[in-house]
Amino acid sequence: MPRARTPRKPRPVSEEHHGKTSAHEALLLRNLPVLARSMTFAKMVDRKALVNLKELSWLYQLLCHRKDQAALTDNEKQRYICAFNMVNNDGTLGQLCDIHAEWHAQHTNPRLLPWHRIFLYLFEEALHNYHPDVCIPYWDWTKPEEQHFPDWLVGVLPTVHTPTRTINVIRSPGPDGVLSSIAAGGPSAMAKTTYDTFTSPINGIHGSVHIWVGGTMSDASVSPADPVFWLHHANLDRLWWVWYNSSAGNHQNPGLSGADALMDPWSYTEADTRNIASLGYTYV
Numbered sequence: 001m002p003r004a005r006t007p008r009k010p011r012p013v014s015e016e017h018h019g020k021t022s023a024h025e026a027l028l029l030r031n032l033p034v035l036a037r038s039m040t041f042a043k044m045v046d047r048k049a050l051v052n053l054k055e056l057s058w059l060y061q062l063l064c065h066r067k068d069q070a071a072l073t074d075n076e077k078q079r080y081i082c083a084f085n086m087v088n089n090d091g092t093l094g095q096l097c098d099i100h101a102e103w104h105a106q107h108t109n110p111r112l113l114p115w116h117r118i119f120l121y122l123f124e125e126a127l128h129n130y131h132p133d134v135c136i137p138y139w140d141w142t143k144p145e146e147q148h149f150p151d152w153l154v155g156v157l158p159t160v161h162t163p164t165r166t167i168n169v170i171r172s173p174g175p176d177g178v179l180s181s182i183a184a185g186g187p188s189a190m191a192k193t194t195y196d197t198f199t200s201p202i203n204g205i206h207g208s209v210h211i212w213v214g215g216t217m218s219d220a221s222v223s224p225a226d227p228v229f230w231l232h233h234a235n236l237d238r239l240w241w242v243w244y245n246s247s248a249g250n251h252q253n254p255g256l257s258g259a260d261a262l263m264d265p266w267s268y269t270e271a272d273t274r275n276i277a278s279l280g281y282t283y284v
């Protein structure tokens with residue numbers, strides 16, 4: 001699909017795509033230097049090997065189980081907040097905020113879902129540096145009982161120091177009824193039978209929920225600083241996975257090619273995002 005893009009700077013040879021594992025390694029070395037200094041759980045477990053063996057049910061347990069935030073135990077909620085704070089304190093979250101603030105054609109177009117799938121994957125890897133058992137919960141605002149701001153995050157308003165700025169998280173959620181009317185667009189999006197007609201209304205719902213939360217979440221240059229950003233995007237990512245596996249979605253991939261298929265600033269491509277098991281997680 002035609003889409004205006006700013007010219008991309010030539011990429012150094014070292015940034016070229018050498019396969020999934022090396023792309024991940026390159027990211028850790030280049031964009032997340034703090035992580036590169038320590039042994040991550042992800043490095044201990046070769047997930048690419050796991051994918052080939054995923055029919056073995058005991059290995060399935062090694063996939064990160066992303067759960068509905070409303071179903072988390074108090075302990076699981078505290079562990080997510082703890083891991084979030086660790087990733088904030090080590091500077092990784094700030095780096096991710098600055099990358100999100102850059103232009104990577106990651107919003108208001110069909111790249112939204114694959115680009116943020118990688119973005120969440122990298123954040124989850126960073127969480128695992130401290131808590132291998134913590135996965136990104138999802139905020140299922142399609143459920144009437146979750147059509148309000150998640151209670152357990154109301155008082156969690158971190159300060160995030162990025163390489164360029166300090167972000168003091170604020171928010172001002174709208175009325176529950178407005179969130180419910182935003183979410184009411186979900187079923188018709190899920191019924192669409194092409195990726196483009198699915199992703200277009202999902203893009204709109206995505207933005208409306210950002211604005212409904214308000215404050216930091218309503219500004220794409222700072223939104224990942226709010227811990228609820230990750231829960232919101234995990235839900236969008238989950239809806240995409242549900243749609244993809246539905247008869248309406250019929251395993252259709254985004255029609256991206258050339259530079260549009262490269263999830264810059266990383267070396268991942270759209271094809272790398274097609275199977276969430278290969279990225280080490282599943283939705284439960």
Ligand SMILES: [Cu+2]
Binds near residue numbers: 100106107116220
């Ligand atoms: Cu975004």
